[in-house]
Amino acid sequence: MLKVGVVGATGYAGAELVRILAGHPAAELTVLTSRQYAGVKFDEIYPSMAGIVGLVCEELAIDQVCGQADFIFVALPHKLPMALVPEILKHGKRVIDLSADFRFKNVAAYEAAYQPHSAQELLAQTVYGLSEIYFEEIQSAMLVGNPGCYPTSVLLPLIPLLQKDLLEVDSLIADSKSGVSGAGRSPVLTTHFCEVNESYKPYKVAVHRHAPEMEEILSREAGQPVRITFVPHLVPMTRGMLTTIYAKPRLGLSAADISDCLAAFYSGRPFVRLRPEGKPPDTLHVRGTNYCDLGFKFDARNNRVILMSAIDNLVKGAAGQAVQNMNIMLGLDETTGLAQVPFPV
Amino acid sequence: MLKVGVVGATGYAGAELVRILAGHPAAELTVLTSRQYAGVKFDEIYPSMAGIVGLVCEELAIDQVCGQADFIFVALPHKLPMALVPEILKHGKRVIDLSADFRFKNVAAYEAAYQPHSAQELLAQTVYGLSEIYFEEIQSAMLVGNPGCYPTSVLLPLIPLLQKDLLEVDSLIADSKSGVSGAGRSPVLTTHFCEVNESYKPYKVAVHRHAPEMEEILSREAGQPVRITFVPHLVPMTRGMLTTIYAKPRLGLSAADISDCLAAFYSGRPFVRLRPEGKPPDTLHVRGTNYCDLGFKFDARNNRVILMSAIDNLVKGAAGQAVQNMNIMLGLDETTGLAQVPFPV
Amino acid sequence: MLKVGVVGATGYAGAELVRILAGHPAAELTVLTSRQYAGVKFDEIYPSMAGIVGLVCEELAIDQVCGQADFIFVALPHKLPMALVPEILKHGKRVIDLSADFRFKNVAAYEAAYQPHSAQELLAQTVYGLSEIYFEEIQSAMLVGNPGCYPTSVLLPLIPLLQKDLLEVDSLIADSKSGVSGAGRSPVLTTHFCEVNESYKPYKVAVHRHAPEMEEILSREAGQPVRITFVPHLVPMTRGMLTTIYAKPRLGLSAADISDCLAAFYSGRPFVRLRPEGKPPDTLHVRGTNYCDLGFKFDARNNRVILMSAIDNLVKGAAGQAVQNMNIMLGLDETTGLAQVPFPV
């Protein structure tokens, strides 16, 4: 059994890591840290875990964490991991960081969106943890920067088509919608039940920090600079993310070309499911699972390609993909511990 | 007091008409019809109305309705109104029809989307009831075709800019999201609570019948053929519709140009409120009201204009706009009976 | 027009007062205070109010408030009103306080549930603002202590039966359920969307502070000491409160006795509606309105009376009843400004 630690275990992404790892046949949770809840039993914070997780949350102390665990997940807000991850690596432990800190190769893009980067020397060796795309590199990585939820939902449908140069790269628009758990567990007015219920709204319109993350990867995979208009919206539901992408096809492209490209690319990949044309994906179909369901529609009337993806923002959009990456790093089947059968409702 | 009848009073749009008209100072509800509930007191179907509406639903009989009311709202599924409305007009009564039957001038477009039109001779004199745009024509209309909810949410932000030729007309995309009441009251699997809750999904992607309705009006107002890619989505909430529109600006357009154009166009119009740039509209802000809140963002990085609108699909998207049109037809202040102060939550 | 001020205008109860008063034909909002938002336009905090309420929130200064308004609503957390209300009364202004501070005659009960009372000298002249019960006293009151939402939902069904001595007074149980807006606007973990959605839970089981408030009034109206087991629960909805009451009937009581008693008591009272036996009330039927819908069932098999009430916790449970009380104090029809027609959904 691999001894695993979660740094920042009480936020929603951290707790979802705990949820998945508690059921993982090859992993044993040995240490959970939480600044806010140090000294408190994890199952007092999450009573759902009573009888399942007996650990007490600890103050964060890298030496102690590395003494107790051989594999570390860091689920802290960006900026904090920059300081911690280098120390963990010095202990020779492999790390998956769920923040933005190790997602970029382009330091300038990171710094424009976030803040000065204090661990730039690590970026060259860091692997972007989009499991289906960077499987090979992830296998041997010491440090994986786990993708954002929005980028995961945008990149999985687009990359196959951009690699084959099937889309006009200056035509990309992603209209994304997220459940509220994506906003984290800290109570703020915008996550108050009464402000969310019966509310649907865009936010950070065309200025969200996940856009440069998407653009770095899209450009890399397209082999040319790619930009995207990205508009996130908040949906009154706990889990789920659906992205609707609009793009112009290259001249002469057909619906079958798109379908074939996506089907070929994801053939044999256990977590990406292609929906038949005209049957769009639905967040309810992937709730609680690591699946990414893809749909598409060729709008011949307007010569536009419409791509759609549905994920659970806490699973494939965060903790699930992180565990998928851990499996890949360890040489396990990538579905290990992630074979949650989805609920009918 | 004007005697008013509602044909098809027990669907959600019909019941919302009843709600608004029950509080309208210049109107008196005198007859409600319902095929399904003929003979049943309206407040047994909607117990919220106990003590407010004492009418019993009647079988539909045009002579009887026209004998009891001087102004008729028809809130039936499309196809039925084609047969009824000509009869009502023969009685000399003014009519607002909430179905698609009298929204189109272009018969071919209607027939392609719906079915053969059996009352084409009326279309020339019919007015499209988008109150802010066709105020003049509505004043003297005998028959108003009340707009669809999606078209209302798409047309109000776009028309001012298209009239001024500020957008590339082949670049229009509308990504719309609707609450469940838009699907009507008849219980079907897609409106089952458990299928909607925690679900977010596109449907009728690029093939929804509201697109040709939009295109007829957009083309008319732009003075040239306009097409639009339209993708509706279902949101787990009862009321509310938010549309996010993506368009390419004409060369040299600035954020201020858009803002100025919208502000000038809707200056003095009581039901259209312009949000400051960067503060998007929210369905919660207009819930239960006849407002249409507009927002916009100029995505200079990608040279795209993003327009956003929020309405209550049952009010400005249906019954509220219908009553606004009635007010205009009667020469009343257009806000009469519609001055519902919005709820904080 | 009566000049009205709201102290504490930005919490949910305060904002709901603003909502109702903005549409009140005999009142004019002249001053709103908010510690947190002093200097901010009210419609920036609640964008739904754009174009309707133009006031800027002010720091609380009693002299200033009393200089601008002739009638004051205080919507602050308990303990603060004890210090403020005496000052307002010194200015000769009439006050309705929505906190617990002026609901009790029994100081010891108040102090056991809350904290030492610093304005006890006012309690003798204070009137408990349960409009249907204390209509006479409210008319001439200078200071009304507006009831809690739970007590309103418990007292309205019980008082008629207790006045007639129809129930065993040691048998009372109230199982109440509230929407989340009752917990206030301050973001805390228990109002986080993700903690509320798909959650139903009891809280403060048999130790909630509204129980002594109920018991004081129940005892007064029964003419003997009455105690009640009170268990509140939180429901995943924004507005609404439903209470299910269980009681033992006095020997020989029939279903008709209960029905007759309730019907006679509330005959002619505009805001209390009696549902037919076997057709329970529903929070959806009263949403956004000042109604209290009452239902009952005689469980002959077990010789138990089951009473049910539904209110909107923010309206009849707070701001609506407060305005109803203002109307009564001013000699207006008690429904003035409260004739909101309920929504079908």
Added chain:
Amino acid sequence: MLKVGVVGATGYAGAELVRILAGHPAAELTVLTSRQYAGVKFDEIYPSMAGIVGLVCEELAIDQVCGQADFIFVALPHKLPMALVPEILKHGKRVIDLSADFRFKNVAAYEAAYQPHSAQELLAQTVYGLSEIYFEEIQSAMLVGNPGCYPTSVLLPLIPLLQKDLLEVDSLIADSKSGVSGAGRSPVLTTHFCEVNESYKPYKVAVHRHAPEMEEILSREAGQPVRITFVPHLVPMTRGMLTTIYAKPRLGLSAADISDCLAAFYSGRPFVRLRPEGKPPDTLHVRGTNYCDLGFKFDARNNRVILMSAIDNLVKGAAGQAVQNMNIMLGLDETTGLAQVPFPV
């Protein structure tokens, strides 16, 4: 691998059985029947199951089902199983029926609540599948009548106390609240999203058919006739059931007595978790799992015991408990295939 069939696989209880059995390490789904969807792939009805369940739904034919499966779950509306189950038993197959048809020993009680019973000869050998209570009998049963969701939530907290004669048996009240999935998948007005959202309401007050089911078991376990006042309510959530029980304690009972009794009774039982006094259970803590969380409060002021239970109505209230029973019947660890780690949110 045990070959397992589900008769009535496309309702919510049936689909939840499919969900659990698809992940069960000792079971293999070999046949699914559905009248409505015969000939349709299960994953077209439930797209969440794409890639997991490849079966096509079949018309119900007992010979065929019994030819393909060695263990049969019947998830049909009551009345239908009475005709089918005897045939299945004739094929020598073990059966768990999820309807009411085989829950009663008292035929008269069944017939009063449902309809004439056509397979009464089977009732003597039938075992009531409340796993924690009838573990022994279930082991050797050929036919298990799986409990209703409400009875499960009422019986688990009450039985330990009644067995020890700690409560006054004429004092029992159960105020229960259910998520909407308990109403089944067939679309009816009462499960329409817009009728449920922002709605909380009682239904079938003191006349619900689950009361006689509870009373038969309560009487059996108490060793004397027991009656209960039972009031179910509908909560706007998909999954979850919470019951609040009120009872009078026998003279001299203390909080510790209750706590000790429950703790001793459920010691070592994997699916019943006792919450600390004052920390009530919450449906969110058990969502998607087979847990029953129990809480209690001794209301000393009123000399009342308050018991609370939370289950997922589709799991411990239906399909989960059914699989738990299958495990017991097969001599497997009762948690096999049911070790779903609960979600944090």
